[in-house]
Amino acid sequence: MTTGPRIGVFALQGDVREHLRVLGDLGVEAIAVRRESELDACAALVLPGGESTTMAKLARTFDLFEPIRQRIKEGMPAFGTCAGMILLADRIEGGAHDQETLGGLDITVRRNAFGRQVDSFEGDIDVAGLDAPVHAIFIRAPWVESVGASVEVLARVEQGPAAGRIVAVRQGSLMATSFHPEVGGDSRVHRLFVDLVTEER
Numbered sequence: 001m002t003t004g005p006r007i008g009v010f011a012l013q014g015d016v017r018e019h020l021r022v023l024g025d026l027g028v029e030a031i032a033v034r035r036e037s038e039l040d041a042c043a044a045l046v047l048p049g050g051e052s053t054t055m056a057k058l059a060r061t062f063d064l065f066e067p068i069r070q071r072i073k074e075g076m077p078a079f080g081t082c083a084g085m086i087l088l089a090d091r092i093e094g095g096a097h098d099q100e101t102l103g104g105l106d107i108t109v110r111r112n113a114f115g116r117q118v119d120s121f122e123g124d125i126d127v128a129g130l131d132a133p134v135h136a137i138f139i140r141a142p143w144v145e146s147v148g149a150s151v152e153v154l155a156r157v158e159q160g161p162a163a164g165r166i167v168a169v170r171q172g173s174l175m176a177t178s179f180h181p182e183v184g185g186d187s188r189v190h191r192l193f194v195d196l197v198t199e200e201r
């Protein structure tokens, strides 16, 4: 059985199934979004991990880019993970030439920020609002270089050369993580988003 508002997962590219599974586990009605009519049927949207340049281009090709941007402007809750965080950022460092973002989050993200040495890694991090640390999986992840005044920092890297770097944020109805909470069987970060979607209604 599912309850509450329907949440879409942007499904032109990325780890769509993983997000659908976690949302399903939480009892949320979740659908894949590939066209505008599907977006219209959702109260909120997840932007998955994947390749932000490809996702932005496909969104243009399939006429989803402007509709999503518009919905975000109108206050639709959205949650971006990794590439999805990049898509939600107002500003990118290290982006591809002429890389577009949907925007909405008043943050600057640095793409592929952790560098080649630590391309992909895992670590436990504390996330604001959760009692116990999250085992976070980073895959060619961005970090948040800087945030605007209305952005709440939810998590930072705790150890290693990147200690202190911001990896989870919230601003109003928008949320983003550098890591992949859709991978690894812990649904608590998605729960935070679902709560936010429910609050907004």
Ligand code: GLN
Pocket (backbone or CB within 6 Å): 048, 049, 050, 051, 052, 053, 081, 082, 083, 084, 086, 111, 112, 139, 140, 141, 142
């Ligand atoms: N490096 C990818 C990008 O720039 C993001 C990687 C990911 O989502 N795992 O879009």
